[in-house]
Amino acid sequence: MLELRPTCENCNTPLPPGSLEARICTYECTFCATCVEDVLENVCPNCGGGFVPRPIRPSRNWKGDNFLGNDPGSTTVRHRPVDRAAHARFAATIRTLPPHER
Numbered sequence: 001m002l003e004l005r006p007t008c009e010n011c012n013t014p015l016p017p018g019s020l021e022a023r024i025c026t027y028e029c030t031f032c033a034t035c036v037e038d039v040l041e042n043v044c045p046n047c048g049g050g051f052v053p054r055p056i057r058p059s060r061n062w063k064g065d066n067f068l069g070n071d072p073g074s075t076t077v078r079h080r081p082v083d084r085a086a087h088a089r090f091a092a093t094i095r096t097l098p099p100h101e102r
């Protein structure tokens, strides 16, 4: 199950479970859409993979207790700002390959 981390790892902006701005990699490294586009160039600084929009967990109990009331988002903040110069070099290397070959 996704942790639904509470903030952007780079800029620490709040990303509550209902946020449409949250982006995640396959390891659930979590950033805001602005940082993914403007800082990260869609390359995760932790694993080198890409990002997708984080799905919204239902806030209502539509079915089988599978909802935020039963499975709330994480409250553990992971704020690890990216070194922009180092990341630019990292991303430039990775982006020479098409996504399916990275």
Ligand SMILES: [Zn+2]
Residues within 6 Å of the ligand: 008, 009, 010, 011, 012, 013, 031, 032, 033, 034, 035, 036
């Ligand atoms: Zn951010």
Ligand SMILES: [Zn+2]
Residues within 6 Å of the ligand: 025, 026, 027, 028, 029, 044, 045, 046, 047, 048, 049
């Ligand atoms: Zn990652």
